[in-house]
Amino acid sequence: PFINCINCGPRYSIIQGIPYDRPQTTMRRFVMCEACRAEYENPQDRRFHAQPNACEQCGPQVVWETGGEQREKGIKAICEAAGVLRQGGIVAVKGLGGFHLACRADDAAAVARLRERKGREAKPFALMVEDLAAARSIVAVDETSARLLTGWRAPILLLPRLESSMVAPNVAPGIPRLGVMLAYTPLHVLLLRELPGIPMIMTSANPSEEPLCKDNDEARVRMAEIADGFLMHNRDIARRVDDSVVLYDELRKTEIAVRRSRGYVPQPFYITDKQRFSQDGILAFGGDLKAVLAIAHDDQLVLSEHLGDLENPQALRNYLTTLELFKAIVDIEPKWGGCDLHPGYFSMREAHRIFRQREGQLIGIQHHHAHVEAVRVEYALEGPLLGLAVDGTGYGLDKTIWGGEILLSTGAQFERPGHLHPFYLPGGDQSAREVWRTGISLLVEAGVSHDDIVQCVRQRGGEDYQAEILLGLLAKKRGGVFCSSLGRLFDGAGWLI
Numbered sequence: 001p002f003i004n005c006i007n008c009g010p011r012y013s014i015i016q017g018i019p020y021d022r023p024q025t026t027m028r029r030f031v032m033c034e035a036c037r038a039e040y041e042n043p044q045d046r047r048f049h050a051q052p053n054a055c056e057q058c059g060p061q062v063v064w065e066t067g068g069e070q071r072e073k074g075i076k077a078i079c080e081a082a083g084v085l086r087q088g089g090i091v092a093v094k095g096l097g098g099f100h101l102a103c104r105a106d107d108a109a110a111v112a113r114l115r116e117r118k119g120r121e122a123k124p125f126a127l128m129v130e131d132l133a134a135a136r137s138i139v140a141v142d143e144t145s146a147r148l149l150t151g152w153r154a155p156i157l158l159l160p161r162l163e164s165s166m167v168a169p170n171v172a173p174g175i176p177r178l179g180v181m182l183a184y185t186p187l188h189v190l191l192l193r194e195l196p197g198i199p200m201i202m203t204s205a206n207p208s209e210e211p212l213c214k215d216n217d218e219a220r221v222r223m224a225e226i227a228d229g230f231l232m233h234n235r236d237i238a239r240r241v242d243d244s245v246v247l248y249d250e251l252r253k254t255e256i257a258v259r260r261s262r263g264y265v266p267q268p269f270y271i272t273d274k275q276r277f278s279q280d281g282i283l284a285f286g287g288d289l290k291a292v293l294a295i296a297h298d299d300q301l302v303l304s305e306h307l308g309d310l311e312n313p314q315a316l317r318n319y320l321t322t323l324e325l326f327k328a329i330v331d332i333e334p335k336w337g338g339c340d341l342h343p344g345y346f347s348m349r350e351a352h353r354i355f356r357q358r359e360g361q362l363i364g365i366q367h368h369h370a371h372v373e374a375v376r377v378e379y380a381l382e383g384p385l386l387g388l389a390v391d392g393t394g395y396g397l398d399k400t401i402w403g404g405e406i407l408l409s410t411g412a413q414f415e416r417p418g419h420l421h422p423f424y425l426p427g428g429d430q431s432a433r434e435v436w437r438t439g440i441s442l443l444v445e446a447g448v449s450h451d452d453i454v455q456c457v458r459q460r461g462g463e464d465y466q467a468e469i470l471l472g473l474l475a476k477k478r479g480g481v482f483c484s485s486l487g488r489l490f491d492g493a494g495w496l497i
Helices: 034-042 072-088 108-118 131-135 141-152 188-194 216-222 313-330 346-356 368-381 435-445 450-459 464-474 486-496
Strands: 062-066 069-073 089-092 101-104 126-127 156-158 177-182 201-203 229-233 245-249 253-260 282-284 294-297 298-304 334-341 361-365 385-395 401-409 414-419 421-427 480-485
Touching: 034 298, 062 072, 069 072, 072 089, 072 108, 072 188, 089 188, 089 216, 101 229, 101 368, 126 188, 126 253, 131 141, 131 177, 141 156, 141 245, 188 229, 216 229, 294 313, 298 313, 313 346, 334 346, 334 368, 346 361, 361 368, 368 385, 368 401, 385 486, 401 450, 401 486, 421 435, 421 464, 435 450, 435 464, 435 486, 450 464, 480 486
Parallel strands: 089 229, 126 177, 156 245, 282 334, 334 361, 401 480
Antiparallel strands: 062 069, 062 229, 089 101, 101 201, 126 201, 156 177, 245 253, 282 294, 294 298, 385 401, 401 414, 421 480
16 A cells, blocks of 8 residues: 555655655654665665555554544555445544545435534535546546646646536535545555545545644544544655646646645746846745745745645644745745734744744735736746736735725835725634624625614524624724725625625
């Protein structure tokens, strides 16, 4: 289940230090047997200096656990897990960069149980299939997308769903595409061979809005109420690494990265000579939601994987350890830093803490200005740039929340010639979680009467007192902030519809 060569197997997810060598990885605990050592030291062998090299005699072991007890090992463990999945159960499977939650994608009842236990009401689930033929039975696959599916990066590829697909409708309700990946480790291959012709859900093993589980003990605790059993092993995961998600554009025959992680990180982007960054290095701290770090140096830009939402303590710890690892990978201590302007962001506070302790200069950068300038770098654009930046939340220069902006940028400077008409966001960030607040605010902004608003709340399952309290806050403009966010407008409109 753990065979690998120099071109496959784990790397980034097992690194604990630089340089990349076995003693600096989670494989250091496994002492190679004579046969594996011979492969490792032979320059003519495909496993020459493959750091995760091991066999079933000297390497990691796979086990099957249920009810808090180990039941089987090795191939028998995989067969037991497959049996539970075949019967509609939910299994936590330890992969390269964390645990997946697996269940049959053709069993609507199993999918419904997974949604209920995971707390994921409607978001689509990713699928894993055994091979390309299995993928072609559920989604439209052309020559280019087939090459992406079978490539070494093995991303989740968003492809058009076939009407004849056996995938249950509640896997991706109301969405014409399915996210599909091929089995990309020997463990996954062996598991799916026991389930021929059955597409499997493989979604991140975490309760909704929490970081991915990566450790065995952590999974036993956090997944106890979700998984019916655990297929796991004793090769530790140093870094949480999600599956990468790629949208396939059928017309242009190109890929559009939705989430860069496994297989893509930490490979750098290379930019043009005219865009070269400072030789002193630039460290970009990102935002707090779906956080990503970046280090730029000369002609290279290195982005981290998706690190989660930093209000979660585990995600924040992961963010800080990733920061140190990335500086080691790039082999530079950046003299320049860039952070978001939002005074409540953990990323902004950490940026100021770090730069107080070193030489260098930290610059606050407006959120949507960064979005527009990112397009400039990606497409090597020059001169003034008129950009439309729309999202959920970004701290504005006027201390309101922006998110529907037309910006004219000349690089370091920008103007704001247009934006969405501002409306009040009662409760601030709380409105993003309780969208009825935004809906009521929009009704007030539109001049709807008090009684009609109360009736609207009542029709949508709310209580009169909730409407009355919020209307009082809106009248006094207390406990909130004005915003021009298209994302928040969609939230409110969605609740009203």
